[in-house]
Protein backbone atom coordinates (compact mmCIF):
# COMPACT_ATOMS: atom_id res chain seq x y z
CA UNK A 1 0.00 0.00 0.00
CA UNK A 2 2.93 2.22 0.50
CA UNK A 3 5.87 3.20 -1.58
CA UNK A 4 8.02 5.06 0.82
CA UNK A 5 11.54 3.78 0.62
CA UNK A 6 13.13 2.43 3.74
CA UNK A 7 9.88 1.48 5.41
CA UNK A 8 8.85 -1.81 6.85
CA UNK A 9 6.48 -3.93 4.79
CA UNK A 10 2.72 -3.69 5.28
CA UNK A 11 2.47 -7.43 4.72
CA UNK A 12 5.44 -9.68 4.37
CA UNK A 13 6.10 -10.69 0.80
CA UNK A 14 6.10 -14.42 0.31
CA UNK A 15 4.27 -15.10 3.55
CA UNK A 16 1.46 -16.66 1.59
CA UNK A 17 -0.75 -13.62 1.29
CA UNK A 18 0.67 -12.86 -2.12
CA UNK A 19 -0.17 -9.23 -1.61
CA UNK A 20 1.92 -6.18 -1.85
CA UNK A 21 3.90 -3.78 0.27
CA UNK A 22 7.04 -1.92 0.12
CA UNK A 23 10.43 -3.62 0.19
CA UNK A 24 13.90 -2.20 0.60
CA UNK A 25 15.95 -3.05 -2.50
CA UNK A 26 17.86 -5.96 -0.95
CA UNK A 27 18.53 -9.37 -2.56
CA UNK A 28 16.43 -11.24 0.05
CA UNK A 29 13.64 -8.81 -0.56
CA UNK A 30 13.82 -9.24 -4.31
CA UNK A 31 13.58 -13.01 -3.86
CA UNK A 32 10.48 -12.67 -1.69
CA UNK A 33 9.00 -10.00 -3.95
CA UNK A 34 9.29 -12.41 -6.88
CA UNK A 35 6.53 -14.44 -5.21
CA UNK A 36 4.16 -11.49 -4.87
CA UNK A 37 1.17 -12.02 -7.14
CA UNK A 38 -0.54 -8.66 -6.92
CA UNK A 39 0.18 -5.13 -5.72
CA UNK A 40 -2.72 -3.07 -4.44
CA UNK A 41 -2.18 0.68 -4.11
CA UNK A 42 -4.35 3.33 -2.53
CA UNK A 43 -4.57 6.54 -4.48
CA UNK A 44 -6.73 9.66 -4.34
CA UNK A 45 -10.03 10.34 -6.07
CA UNK A 46 -9.60 13.02 -8.71
CA UNK A 47 -5.79 12.99 -8.63
CA UNK A 48 -5.71 13.09 -12.43
CA UNK A 49 -7.66 16.35 -12.37
CA UNK A 50 -4.84 18.23 -10.61
CA UNK A 51 -1.86 20.01 -12.08
CA UNK A 52 0.64 20.19 -9.23
CA UNK A 53 1.78 18.77 -5.95
CA UNK A 54 0.92 15.54 -4.16
CA UNK A 55 -1.98 14.62 -6.43
CA UNK A 56 0.27 14.65 -9.48
CA UNK A 57 2.68 12.39 -7.62
CA UNK A 58 -0.20 9.99 -6.94
CA UNK A 59 -0.83 9.67 -10.68
CA UNK A 60 2.82 8.63 -11.09
CA UNK A 61 2.39 6.24 -8.17
CA UNK A 62 -0.59 4.65 -9.93
CA UNK A 63 1.34 4.38 -13.19
CA UNK A 64 4.30 2.72 -11.48
CA UNK A 65 2.01 0.14 -9.89
CA UNK A 66 -0.01 -0.57 -13.03
CA UNK A 67 2.99 -0.69 -15.39
CA UNK A 68 5.21 -2.81 -13.14
CA UNK A 69 6.09 -6.48 -13.62
CA UNK A 70 3.59 -7.64 -10.97
CA UNK A 71 -0.16 -7.34 -11.50
CA UNK A 72 -1.22 -4.01 -10.03
CA UNK A 73 -4.60 -2.74 -8.82
CA UNK A 74 -5.39 0.81 -7.77
CA UNK A 75 -8.17 2.00 -5.49
CA UNK A 76 -8.79 5.74 -5.38
CA UNK A 77 -10.08 6.96 -2.02
CA UNK A 78 -11.54 10.21 -0.76
CA UNK A 79 -9.88 12.08 2.10
CA UNK A 80 -9.85 10.03 5.29
CA UNK A 81 -11.78 11.07 8.40
CA UNK A 82 -8.42 10.83 10.15
CA UNK A 83 -6.97 13.47 7.79
CA UNK A 84 -9.07 16.25 9.36
CA UNK A 85 -7.05 16.09 12.61
CA UNK A 86 -3.85 16.22 10.61
CA UNK A 87 -4.99 19.39 8.83
CA UNK A 88 -5.84 20.99 12.19
CA UNK A 89 -2.33 20.20 13.37
CA UNK A 90 -0.62 21.48 10.22
CA UNK A 91 -2.60 24.72 10.17
CA UNK A 92 -2.27 25.56 13.87
CA UNK A 93 -0.69 29.01 14.38
CA UNK A 94 -1.54 29.21 18.08
CA UNK A 95 -4.28 31.85 18.06
CA UNK A 96 -5.83 30.66 14.78
CA UNK A 97 -5.96 27.45 12.75
CA UNK A 98 -5.89 27.67 8.95
CA UNK A 99 -7.60 24.89 7.01
CA UNK A 100 -7.65 24.74 3.20
CA UNK A 101 -11.03 25.12 1.57
CA UNK A 102 -12.00 21.93 -0.20
CA UNK A 103 -15.06 19.92 -1.04
CA UNK A 104 -14.56 16.33 0.04
CA UNK A 105 -16.54 13.18 0.65
CA UNK A 106 -14.68 12.09 3.79
CA UNK A 107 -14.36 8.34 4.40
CA UNK A 108 -13.06 6.27 7.33
CA UNK A 109 -9.58 4.83 6.81
CA UNK A 110 -10.98 1.50 8.06
CA UNK A 111 -13.57 1.48 5.26
CA UNK A 112 -10.81 2.12 2.73
CA UNK A 113 -8.63 -0.60 4.25
CA UNK A 114 -11.46 -3.15 3.98
CA UNK A 115 -11.98 -2.25 0.32
CA UNK A 116 -8.24 -2.66 -0.29
CA UNK A 117 -8.32 -6.14 1.21
CA UNK A 118 -11.28 -7.03 -1.03
CA UNK A 119 -9.36 -5.77 -4.04
CA UNK A 120 -6.27 -7.71 -3.04
CA UNK A 121 -8.29 -10.93 -2.80
CA UNK A 122 -10.59 -10.29 -5.78
CA UNK A 123 -10.57 -13.54 -7.79
CA UNK A 124 -11.63 -11.78 -11.00
CA UNK A 125 -8.98 -10.43 -13.34
CA UNK A 126 -8.87 -6.66 -13.84
CA UNK A 127 -11.05 -5.54 -16.74
CA UNK A 128 -9.00 -3.74 -19.38
CA UNK A 129 -10.13 -0.14 -19.85
CA UNK A 130 -12.44 -0.21 -16.82
CA UNK A 131 -12.70 2.93 -14.69
CA UNK A 132 -10.40 3.03 -11.67
CA UNK A 133 -12.45 1.92 -8.64
CA UNK A 134 -13.21 4.61 -6.08
CA UNK A 135 -14.31 4.60 -2.47
CA UNK A 136 -15.75 7.56 -0.59
CA UNK A 137 -17.87 8.34 2.42
CA UNK A 138 -21.66 8.62 2.44
CA UNK A 139 -21.90 12.37 1.89
CA UNK A 140 -20.08 15.46 0.74
CA UNK A 141 -18.53 17.69 3.38
CA UNK A 142 -16.78 21.05 3.44
CA UNK A 143 -13.35 20.46 4.98
CA UNK A 144 -13.43 23.66 7.05
CA UNK A 145 -16.78 22.65 8.57
CA UNK A 146 -15.50 19.15 9.35
CA UNK A 147 -12.46 20.69 11.04
CA UNK A 148 -14.68 22.99 13.12
CA UNK A 149 -16.83 20.04 14.17
CA UNK A 150 -13.79 18.04 15.26
CA UNK A 151 -12.35 21.01 17.19
CA UNK A 152 -15.64 21.73 18.93
CA UNK A 153 -16.06 18.08 19.94
CA UNK A 154 -12.57 18.27 21.43
CA UNK A 155 -13.52 21.43 23.31
CA UNK A 156 -10.98 23.49 21.36
CA UNK A 157 -12.27 27.01 20.76
CA UNK A 158 -9.33 28.26 18.65
CA UNK A 159 -10.84 30.03 15.62
CA UNK A 160 -10.61 28.07 12.38
CA UNK A 161 -10.32 29.98 9.13
CA UNK A 162 -10.70 28.56 5.66
CA UNK A 163 -7.87 29.53 3.35
CA UNK A 164 -7.74 29.68 -0.39
CA UNK A 165 -4.58 30.36 -2.37
CA UNK A 166 -5.26 32.36 -5.57
CA UNK A 167 -1.84 31.33 -6.91
CA UNK A 168 -2.58 27.63 -6.56
CA UNK A 169 -3.24 26.22 -10.06
CA UNK A 170 -5.46 23.61 -8.40
CA UNK A 171 -7.59 25.97 -6.37
CA UNK A 172 -10.66 25.40 -8.53
CA UNK A 173 -10.19 21.63 -8.36
CA UNK A 174 -9.97 21.67 -4.57
CA UNK A 175 -12.86 24.05 -4.08
CA UNK A 176 -15.00 23.12 -7.05
CA UNK A 177 -15.45 19.40 -6.49
CA UNK A 178 -12.34 17.91 -8.14
CA UNK A 179 -11.90 15.59 -5.16
CA UNK A 180 -15.47 14.30 -5.21
CA UNK A 181 -16.27 10.72 -6.26
CA UNK A 182 -17.51 9.63 -9.68
CA UNK A 183 -20.95 8.05 -10.09
CA UNK A 184 -19.36 4.57 -10.13
CA UNK A 185 -17.74 5.05 -6.70
CA UNK A 186 -18.55 2.76 -3.78
CA UNK A 187 -19.84 4.79 -0.84
CA UNK A 188 -19.28 3.49 2.67
CA UNK A 189 -20.03 4.76 6.16
CA UNK A 190 -19.71 5.90 8.81
CA UNK A 191 -20.26 9.61 8.17
CA UNK A 192 -17.65 11.93 9.64
CA UNK A 193 -20.01 12.88 12.46
CA UNK A 194 -20.79 9.24 13.32
CA UNK A 195 -17.11 8.36 13.18
CA UNK A 196 -16.24 11.26 15.51
CA UNK A 197 -18.46 9.81 18.23
CA UNK A 198 -16.56 6.54 18.28
CA UNK A 199 -13.13 8.08 17.66
CA UNK A 200 -13.50 10.50 20.57
CA UNK A 201 -14.96 7.81 22.84
CA UNK A 202 -11.91 5.65 22.03
CA UNK A 203 -9.56 8.55 22.81
CA UNK A 204 -11.27 9.18 26.16
CA UNK A 205 -11.16 5.58 27.40
Ligand SMILES: NC(=O)c1ccc[n+]([C@@H]2O[C@H](COP(=O)([O-])OP(=O)(O)OC[C@H]3O[C@@H](n4cnc5c(N)ncnc54)[C@H](OP(=O)(O)O)[C@@H]3O)[C@@H](O)[C@H]2O)c1
Nearest residue numbers: 001002004007008009010022042043044077078079080083
Ligand atom coordinates in the same frame (compact mmCIF):
# COMPACT_ATOMS: atom_id res chain seq x y z
N1 LIG B 1 -4.85 10.74 4.20
C1 LIG B 1 -5.82 10.77 3.28
O1 LIG B 1 -6.84 11.46 3.44
C2 LIG B 1 -5.70 9.91 2.05
C3 LIG B 1 -6.75 9.92 1.10
C4 LIG B 1 -6.67 9.11 -0.03
C5 LIG B 1 -5.54 8.33 -0.21
N2 LIG B 1 -4.53 8.37 0.71
C6 LIG B 1 -3.35 7.53 0.49
O2 LIG B 1 -3.30 6.58 1.55
C7 LIG B 1 -1.95 6.28 1.86
C8 LIG B 1 -1.73 6.53 3.35
O3 LIG B 1 -1.97 7.90 3.58
P1 LIG B 1 -1.88 8.50 5.03
O4 LIG B 1 -2.32 9.90 4.93
O5 LIG B 1 -2.55 7.59 6.02
O6 LIG B 1 -0.33 8.46 5.27
P2 LIG B 1 0.47 8.69 6.63
O7 LIG B 1 -0.27 9.55 7.58
O8 LIG B 1 1.85 9.04 6.18
O9 LIG B 1 0.45 7.28 7.34
C9 LIG B 1 1.03 6.20 6.75
C10 LIG B 1 1.06 5.11 7.81
O10 LIG B 1 1.51 3.93 7.21
C11 LIG B 1 2.66 3.49 7.90
N3 LIG B 1 3.52 2.93 6.86
C12 LIG B 1 4.13 3.58 5.86
N4 LIG B 1 4.79 2.72 5.09
C13 LIG B 1 4.58 1.50 5.63
C14 LIG B 1 4.99 0.20 5.29
N5 LIG B 1 5.74 -0.02 4.22
N6 LIG B 1 4.58 -0.81 6.05
C15 LIG B 1 3.82 -0.62 7.17
N7 LIG B 1 3.40 0.60 7.53
C16 LIG B 1 3.77 1.63 6.76
C17 LIG B 1 3.26 4.70 8.58
O11 LIG B 1 4.02 4.30 9.66
P3 LIG B 1 4.98 5.33 10.47
O12 LIG B 1 4.07 6.11 11.35
O13 LIG B 1 5.89 4.43 11.20
O14 LIG B 1 5.68 6.20 9.45
C18 LIG B 1 2.01 5.43 8.97
O15 LIG B 1 1.46 4.92 10.17
C19 LIG B 1 -1.10 7.16 0.95
O16 LIG B 1 -0.75 6.41 -0.19
C20 LIG B 1 -2.05 8.29 0.56
O17 LIG B 1 -1.72 8.89 -0.67
C21 LIG B 1 -4.58 9.13 1.83
